[in-house]
Amino acid sequence: MYRIMIEKDEMQVIVSQLDKLASIYSTVEDPEFLRNVTTYAQHLPIKLREALNVFRLYEPEGGVCVINGYQIDVNQLVKTPTHWANKPVPSPTIREDIFFSLCASLLGDYIGWATQQDGYLLHDIFPIEGHEQEQLGSGSECLLTWHTEDAFHPYRTDYLGLMCLKNPDDVETTFARMNNIKLSSKYAAILFEKRFIIRPDESHLKKNRSSSERYLGASPDLLERSYERINQMNIQPEKVAVLFGDPDEPYLRIDPYFMDHIEDDEEAMEALNYLINEIDNQIESVALQSGDILFLDNYKVIHGRKPFKAKYDGNDRWLKRLNIVRDLRKSRDARVNPESRIIF
Numbered sequence: 001m002y003r004i005m006i007e008k009d010e011m012q013v014i015v016s017q018l019d020k021l022a023s024i025y026s027t028v029e030d031p032e033f034l035r036n037v038t039t040y041a042q043h044l045p046i047k048l049r050e051a052l053n054v055f056r057l058y059e060p061e062g063g064v065c066v067i068n069g070y071q072i073d074v075n076q077l078v079k080t081p082t083h084w085a086n087k088p089v090p091s092p093t094i095r096e097d098i099f100f101s102l103c104a105s106l107l108g109d110y111i112g113w114a115t116q117q118d119g120y121l122l123h124d125i126f127p128i129e130g131h132e133q134e135q136l137g138s139g140s141e142c143l144l145t146w147h148t149e150d151a152f153h154p155y156r157t158d159y160l161g162l163m164c165l166k167n168p169d170d171v172e173t174t175f176a177r178m179n180n181i182k183l184s185s186k187y188a189a190i191l192f193e194k195r196f197i198i199r200p201d202e203s204h205l206k207k208n209r210s211s212s213e214r215y216l217g218a219s220p221d222l223l224e225r226s227y228e229r230i231n232q233m234n235i236q237p238e239k240v241a242v243l244f245g246d247p248d249e250p251y252l253r254i255d256p257y258f259m260d261h262i263e264d265d266e267e268a269m270e271a272l273n274y275l276i277n278e279i280d281n282q283i284e285s286v287a288l289q290s291g292d293i294l295f296l297d298n299y300k301v302i303h304g305r306k307p308f309k310a311k312y313d314g315n316d317r318w319l320k321r322l323n324i325v326r327d328l329r330k331s332r333d334a335r336v337n338p339e340s341r342i343i344f
């Protein structure tokens with residue numbers, strides 16, 4: 001794990017920066033904040049900036065980075081909400097939201113999906129009543145099976161960021177690094193070919209949209225088209241490669257739970273199952289603590305979450321999530337203007 005420690009004196013600098021920003025902004029979704037976030041991030045302590053830059057460029061430790069030392073007073077935290085829709089403004093966690101956004105902005109630009117969590121950029125991960133058995137971030141009683149975030153989508157994130165607000169029962173986030181996996185050249189060659197089907201996961205389905213009519217800076221029919229596109233990816237999925245990039249140190253996209261068994265390609269299935277099994281053998285885990293930020297390189301690391309029992313008493317585990325891309329322009333054909341961060 002690539003560990004970055006925030007020291008006491010650095011925390012003081014961060015606190016005074018957050019005092020200032022939290023007096024100006026009440027949500028990190030604010031267009032004015034988004035316009036400036038990469039600039040504000042340059043005021044973070046230099047050691048933190050350097051370390052995240054190294055993480056971005058050198059891809060150390062297989063793509064797993066944890067930032068420790070950001071202090072949260074858990075007693076000051078509001079109750080864990082019951083749903084991610086209709087977030088209150090000002091955000092009750094604005095300081096944490098801002099700090100997380102600033103750190104993320106040192107890796108790239110964070111994006112959101114029109115079809116996921118009502119188009120919010122900053123996601124909430126906590127258990128939602130009724131989702132106990134779902135393969136969703138809001139599930140609890142079932143193992144959240146490991147996956148590349150938004151594996152099905154060509155515009156999926158480069159980095160997955162998770163910031164822990166509270167995790168009283170030490171629920172573990174699971175992960176595995178592709179760097180630890182050895183493949184025969186025969187299997188590797190097959191996995192580099194477009195012979196696999198990854199379907200949209202359920203977090204992008206219309207049934208998981210909330211009833212709120214949150215305005216996303218576009219007409220409602222654009223959102224409709226967006227759901228239709230997800231639907232198309234489900235009815236007529238294109239075959240994709242699981243591995244890509246450098247053959248000696250491949251990147252991957254994979255989400256076995258949402259992948260098809262391809263009847264007429266047993267060779268591809270054999271290679272895929274071998275890889276899945278190897279990944280299963282390499283699973284590690286981390287129980288994030290209040291204030292911890294985990295950045296996972298979504299090209300090199302898969303992740304999931306162990307099952308737990310939600311209490312819905314206001315004290316359940318609560319994480320924030322950001323999807324961070326290195327090249328926002330890659331998705332230009334799916335965004336309404338150059339600066340918009342919502343992928344339709």
Ligand SMILES: NC(=[NH2+])NCCC[C@H](N)C(=O)O
Pocket residue numbers: 135136137138144145146147149150201202203255256257258
């Ligand atoms: N294997 C899986 N469960 N994949 C889906 C992951 C959950 C999804 N990213 C969410 O936001 O809820």
Ligand SMILES: O=C(O)CCC(=O)C(=O)O
Pocket residue numbers: 125136137138144149162172173174303304305319
């Ligand atoms: O809850 C976690 O630790 C991870 C959640 C996650 O992977 C997801 O929601 O996609």
Ligand SMILES: [Fe+2]
Pocket residue numbers: 147148149303304
């Ligand atoms: Fe995930």
